[in-house]
Amino acid sequence: GRVPSTMRAAVVRAFGGPEVVRVATDVPVPRLAPDEVLVRVAAASVSPLDARVRAGYARALYAPMLPLILGRDVSGEVVARGDNARAFPIGAQVFGALSPVQPRGAHAEFVAVTEAHLAPKPKTWTHAQAAAVPFAALTAWRALFTDAHLKKGERLLINGLGSTVGGLAAQLARAKGAAAVAGSVGKRSRARVAESLGIENDHMWTYDEKNARDGSVLKSLNAAAEHFAWEPFDVALDLVGDGKKNSERTLARLLRRGQGRLVTAHGDLARLVGEFGVARGAAAASVELARKKVLFRVNEDVSYTWSVMRQDAEAMRRIGEYACEGVLIPPRVETMALADAADAHRATEAGTTPGKIVLEP
């Protein structure tokens, strides 16, 4: 079909509460770089990252990009191709993740995406399901396989099993032959996790999500440490974060000494960049990371690293295949109209909906 010159999009012109997300009707349709395709968005997820960026997280990084269009996941149809884009024909149904710093995201009718970052949409999934997965699955992939080198037969612990990333990490680890997956989970997520991931009861510890930052996560991890003192884990993935309570050290104590790897998705890079600007923040971050690497090696004899989502063409292709093979089950999704993008931010922050929120233009 024809591609118009303007489109509807949820635009953020200044950082703030959900009310700063305004749907405009006269936003120019993105121009394509040679390696990009234009995707007519069928569905795009709203993630914790979208909400945090809107609120001013890593401000020094994102402020120069204002006005921003958020939305890091897309599922939809290829409607135009850049000069060198050959991978997909016009009309192809595709899904994929955008870089965390692409200024014009998928909360719009159209989005420009590097074609290497897309894969064929799994035929067995709806667009809404397909839009709930890529960014979270690539986050899990990067942490588990690129950073932690999780191998067949190894044991994996996930702090925050109830999150989208946590559920996908558990499934990807099993697909790769992990011997055991265990983790901590919020009270309200527990039943859903047990049902959708089939984690055994004695492999799950519940924390009170209302007090998560207040020591409840730490308490649940200590219970785990006691329970599993006899059988340490090879890899621990932290999706909850340290807070002030040093839950990272407890996670480290659950790991095998020597070869254990602790990977956190809550590194301090973005916070420090937000605080000190891009150059000084990045320098401060590398000092801080080096300090923690030494600390964890000396005190707990485990490796420690921060993990950040990266696009990965090979990983995206495998994720699509796992979806088609039924190895990867999508999270439950809740669709909302693009016109209600501000409400979608509110709901994502409140965490009260029973599924991952996905916007449909």
Ligand SMILES: NC(=O)c1ccc[n+]([C@@H]2O[C@H](COP(=O)([O-])OP(=O)(O)OC[C@H]3O[C@@H](n4cnc5c(N)ncnc54)[C@H](OP(=O)(O)O)[C@@H]3O)[C@@H](O)[C@H]2O)c1
């Ligand atoms: N470093 C990176 O590049 C990177 C990339 C992506 C995400 N992250 C981080 O990883 C963490 C997880 O991200 P995510 O996108 O997976 O977040 P998410 O799906 O929104 O999950 C966050 C929390 O919300 C609750 N929740 C999620 N789905 C639910 C449901 N259906 N019903 C009830 N509660 C539900 C769970 O809380 P409880 O079980 O605790 O109650 C879960 O731990 C976030 O902290 C995010 O900032 C980091």
